[in-house]
Amino acid sequence: MITKDASVHDLLDFYMGKNTPQRQDFIIDNLKVEKDVVKEEEPKTPLAAAVGRMRAAQSTIEEVEA
Numbered sequence: 383m384i385t386k387d388a389s390v391h392d393l394l395d396f397y398m399g400k401n402t403p404q405r406q407d408f409i410i411d412n413l414k415v416e417k418d419v420v421k422e423e424e425p426k427t428p429l430a431a432a433v434g435r436m437r438a439a440q441s442t443i444e445e446v447e448a
Contacts, residue, residue, distance in 0.1 A: 396405060
């Protein structure tokens with residue numbers, strides 16, 4: 383176990399040294415995993431994309447005419 387009284391050499395040896403069982407346990411105990419939540423969208427077909435653009439254009443036309 384690394385303590386506050388450990389020398390720089392001991393610290394470097396622990397963090398940069400061989401993958402000892404003690405070092406492996408330290409890494410596993412302190413391992414953190416961040417999970418990215420990705421909202422998956424339904425893939426649009428070319429036709430659905432064109433309909434979406436047409437509806438947006440229609441809304442714009444109606445706003446201009448109003």
